[in-house]
Amino acid sequence: xxxxxxxxxxxxxxxxxxxxxxxxxxxxxxxxxxxxxxxxxxxxxxxxxxxxxxxxxxxxxxxxxxxxxxxxxxxxxxxxxxxxxxxxxxxxxxxxxxxxxxxxxxxxxxxxxxxxxxxxxxxxxxxxxxxxxxxxxxxxxxxxxxxxxxxxxxxxxxxxxxxxx
Amino acid sequence: xxxxxxxxxxxxxxxxxxxxxxxxxxxxxxxxxxxxxxxxxxxxxxxxxxxxxxxxxxxxxxxxxxxxxxxxxxxxxxxxxxxxxxxxxxxxxxxxxxxxxxxxxxxxxxxxxxxxxxxxxxxxxxxxxxxxxxxxxxxxxxxxxxxxxxxxxxxxxxxxxxxxxxxxxxxxxxxxxxxxxxxxxxxxxxxxxxxxxxxxxxxxxxxxxxxxxxxxxxxxxxxxxxxxxxxxxxxxxxxxxxxxxxxxxxxxxxxxxxxxxxxxxxxxxxxxxxxxxxxxxxxxxxxxxxxxxxxxxxxxxxxxxxxxxxxxxxxxxxxxxxxxxxxxxxxxxxxxxxxxxxxxxxxxxxxxxxxxxxxxxxxxxxxxxxxxxxxxxxxxxxxxxxxxxxxxxxxxxxxxxxxxxxxxxxxxxxxxxxxxxxxxxxxxxxxxxxxxxxxxxxxxxxxxxxxxxxxxxxxxxxxxxxxx
Numbered sequence: 196x197x198x199x200x201x202x203x204x205x206x207x208x209x210x211x212x213x214x215x216x217x218x219x220x221x222x223x224x225x226x227x228x229x230x231x232x233x234x235x236x237x238x239x240x241x242x243x244x245x246x247x248x249x250x251x252x253x254x255x256x257x258x259x260x261x262x263x264x265x266x267x268x269x270x271x272x273x274x275x276x277x278x279x280x281x282x283x284x285x286x287x288x289x290x291x292x293x294x295x296x297x298x299x300x301x302x303x304x305x306x307x308x309x310x311x312x313x314x315x316x317x318x319x320x321x322x323x324x325x326x327x328x329x330x331x332x333x334x335x336x337x338x339x340x341x342x343x344x345x346x347x348x349x350x351x352x353x354x355x356x357x358x359x360x
Numbered sequence: 361x362x363x364x365x366x367x368x369x370x371x372x373x374x375x376x377x378x379x380x381x382x383x384x385x386x387x388x389x390x391x392x393x394x395x396x397x398x399x400x401x402x403x404x405x406x407x408x409x410x411x412x413x414x415x416x417x418x419x420x421x422x423x424x425x426x427x428x429x430x431x432x433x434x435x436x437x438x439x440x441x442x443x444x445x446x447x448x449x450x451x452x453x454x455x456x457x458x459x460x461x462x463x464x465x466x467x468x469x470x471x472x473x474x475x476x477x478x479x480x481x482x483x484x485x486x487x488x489x490x491x492x493x494x495x496x497x498x499x500x501x502x503x504x505x506x507x508x509x510x511x512x513x514x515x516x517x518x519x520x521x522x523x524x525x526x527x528x529x530x531x532x533x534x535x536x537x538x539x540x541x542x543x544x545x546x547x548x549x550x551x552x553x554x555x556x557x558x559x560x561x562x563x564x565x566x567x568x569x570x571x572x573x574x575x576x577x578x579x580x581x582x583x584x585x586x587x588x589x590x591x592x593x594x595x596x597x598x599x600x601x602x603x604x605x606x607x608x609x610x611x612x613x614x615x616x617x618x619x620x621x622x623x624x625x626x627x628x629x630x631x632x633x634x635x636x637x638x639x640x641x642x643x644x645x646x647x648x649x650x651x652x653x654x655x656x657x658x659x660x661x662x663x664x665x666x667x668x669x670x671x672x673x674x675x676x677x678x679x680x681x682x683x684x685x686x687x688x689x690x691x692x693x694x695x696x697x698x699x700x701x702x703x704x705x706x707x708x709x710x711x712x713x714x715x716x717x718x719x720x721x722x723x724x725x726x727x728x729x730x731x732x733x734x735x736x737x738x739x740x741x742x743x744x745x746x747x748x749x750x751x752x753x754x755x756x757x758x759x760x761x762x763x764x765x766x767x768x769x770x771x772x773x774x775x776x777x778x779x780x781x782x783x784x785x786x787x788x789x790x791x792x793x794x795x796x797x798x799x800x801x802x803x804x805x806x807x808x809x810x811x812x813x814x815x816x817x818x819x820x821x822x823x824x825x826x827x828x
Contacts, residue, residue: 198656199593202649206600226482227489229511232824233536233617236580238486240606243599257484274458274510275489278481305533307514329536331616332603 203244210245220252221343224262224286225295228279229269229311233329234296238266240332241339253339259285264323264342270298270306271313283319293323293342295335300324361409361552361763368416371399375412376427378403383410384695385682386765387774387790388424388434390442392520395785399438401431402763402774407700409763411776423449430682433798434790456509462493466505469495474502477809481510488823492812499808504801511827519787524550524777525624527784531775534789535825536617537580540566540573541768542789542825543622545775548703550624551752553762553779558703561750565627567705568742569618570766571735576605577769578728578735579650581820585725586657588814589666597653601646608642611635626751636743643743647736654729667722671803671815674719683799685771685792686731687819690724692717697767704766705742709734721818760785768792770821789828793821 227235238255241248248254256262259282267279283292294300294315301314315321325338366374379385383403391398397419403410414421423446424431436455438444446452453465469476474497481489489510495503519530531546532539544566551558558566579602586594606616612631613621621629631639657663673683675692688695689711696711698704712730714723760779765772771792778786800819804812 196593196656196660198652199597199660202597202653202656203593203600206597225486227487227511229513229827230488230824231533231536231539232488232822233539235486235488236536236617240599240603243603244596245600245603255486269511270513272511272513274512275481278489278510282482305513305515305518305530307518310512310514328619329617 206244212247212250215250215252217251217340217343219343220254221264221339222254222256222262223264223266223339224256224259224282225266225268226275226279226282227268228275228299228313228315229272229306230296230298234268234298237329237332237335238268238295241336243332246332246336248336248339251336251340251343253336253343259283260287262286263290264339265290265292265319266295267292267299267315267319268295269313270304270311271315271318272310273312276312276318279318291322291342292319293325293339294321295325296330297326297328300326302326303328361411361761363411363413363759363761366412366414368414368421371412371414372422372424372427375401375424378410378412379427381405385428385430386772387776387788388431388438389776389788389790390419390438390444392517392786393442399444400776402776404700404765407702409765411761411763419444420447422447425449428682429680430795433794456512458507458509465507466493467495467503469503471497473497490823494809494812496809499810501804501807501809501812504804504812506797506801508797508823509827511824513828515828516787516789519784522784523782524554524779524784525782527787528622528624530787531789532619532622534828535791535793535822536619537577537822538573538768538770538773538791538793538825540569540618540622541766541773542775542791544570544704545764545766545773545789546777546787547622547624548764548766549762549775549777550779551762552764553758553760553777555755555758556625556752557755558752559750560705561748562627562752563703563705564742565629565747565750566622568739568747569613569621569629570704571738571742572605572609572612573618574735574769575732575739576602576609578732579605581728581769581817582654582657582725584817584820585667585721585814586663588817589663591660591663594653594657594660594663601649601653604642604646608639608646612639626749628749629747630749631747633746636746640740640743643736643739650732664722666814667725667818668720669718670721670811671807671818672718672720673799673803675717677802678719678799681798681802682795683771684795685768686727687724687796687799688771690714690717690727691719695772697765697772701766706738721814724818770819771795789825791822791825793823794826796821797826
């Protein structure tokens with residue numbers, strides 16, 4: 196165990212990450228709507244010690260009910276439209292949708308037209324676009340941090356509350 | 361390759377005879393909609409392939425499922441996607457077709473205190489989409505019904521009509537984690553169909569790419585199993601090592617998943633002396649780190665004790681269901697397509713075996729580690745000289761049908777290509793994940809429900825290349 200931890204400490208030293216100068220946080224929920232699994236691998240990779248997404252206040256949560264951002268990968272198969280909408284409906288306001296990878300963005304998608312309902316913006320309002328096939332982990336981290344800093348981060352629910360006061 | 365037409369009434373007899381002669385079932389698929397309706401069974405023996413083609417204008421032929429239980433998913437797919445009826449396959453549960461009530465595709469559940477737990481298609485982690493119905497009593501799993509194909513993109517149909525040299529992207533994009541395997545299988549199938557043979561330089565380049573793919577996948581799988589038991593130090597170390605392996609991929613080919621590094625008819629991979637030297641040095645360093653990490657994990661009681669006896673499948677079950685890859689080898693079934701790949705640089709390769717082939721999570725975990733050792737050996741040998749682009753040469757004339765089997769990190773991937781001139785008439789891909797999913801459902805039986813993620817991670821199958 197101590198050897199493992201020592202190895203990890205060395206990895207951290209080699210990675211030499213700059214200190215995270217961010218405030219706030221974003222909770223992310225991922226939905227795979229027909230990817231090749233490449234975007235999932237890279238989204239997992241942003242949690243590895245070389246990128247450490249969590250130090251910026253970004254984390255992947257288990258339920259859309261706890262999420263600020265819906266990260267969608269894949270070409271949006273007809274079979275995933277229903278689950279995708281259900282996940283979006285379950286999210287509290289304010290909420291944002293991010294298209295992760297070229298397939299979700301509708302670039303160079305491979306597949307039969309009858310099986311696909313994408314790109315994502317035909318189905319949900321897309322606030323952030325992260326291109327790449329798949330996008331590299333540093334690109335994903337960079338775009339998500341930019342999304343977190345983007346202001347105002349206000350959705351209809353919060354502004355409605357303010358008006359009622 | 362032997363390509364033999366079979367009459368519909370002699371279909372079962374022909375397959376039965378081939379099995380008796382020692383051929384092993386490798387896949388079954390239907391021809392495309394507008395072609396003469398036929399079912400094709402591919403069998404392999406060593407590096408030979410036998411294709412039995414059964415023409416049946418009415419799309420109706422007796423099921424093989426009692427002779428070859430491994431053909432169950434293939435037949436269900438032929439029914440759902442291509443409209444075949446297969447008398448004898450009863451119940452023929454929907455596999456790809458999702459517009460059906462739940463009791464059409466799940467096993468009936470009766471009895472006191474038995475209930476179902478539905479999971480997915482969206483999962484709690486960053487995982488691909490797929491749906492499971494667990495039949496449980498308390499926490500004990502009685503039975504699992506797996507419903508995949510949420511990610512069905514129609515890749516095989518979409519590839520039809522494209523020039524065969526370009527349609528390689530359909531095979532490659534079926535799955536990022538096995539992109540090289542599927543692309544090499546596709547390229548070899550096209551080359552067999554057009555009468556081309558790989559020269560040693562092409563074989564060497566492809567083998568190098570295949571082993572680089574295996575390296576980052578096996579490292580990833582070790583990390584995933586650690587995650588399955590919540591052993592964070594192991595998870596993090598091996599994700600860091602996977603990152604290094606993927607950075608090496610990018611340095612050698614310009615892509616972290618080795619996309620577009622395989623071509624039909626040759627190899628464009630070019631590595632000078634400096635590049636191979638740097639890669640060898642990095643691989644040496646990685647090898648030492650992996651060995652150190654593995655040694656520590658071997659003594660981590662909280663990991664080891666959670667893996668023993670969990671998710672067990674016997675050698676008999678593996679053979680019956682047609683399991684392949686590390687999962688099969690961990691149960692004592694020594695099949696590895698690398699022993700029968702004359703078009704690749706695997707001379708003298710022998711399949712790895714665990715200390716005791718218990719077929720549980722512990723054996724699958726151990727096997728990944730042992731195989732990593734062989735992969736490092738192979739990579740070191742393959743990188744001992746610079747690599748230059750090369751083209752395949754003409755061999756025996758092809759007849760427009762090509763079959764290839766290539767070992768992926770998850771087991772052998774079969775690719776069948778039928779060409780119309782230089783266009784793809786039919787592409788069929790049956791990956792290691794496809795072959796192994798029925799085994800996952802079996803392995804999860806009798807486990808505790810919270811252990812299923814661990815069982816699943818120990819197979820670490822892909823959904824994308826099953827759904828296609």
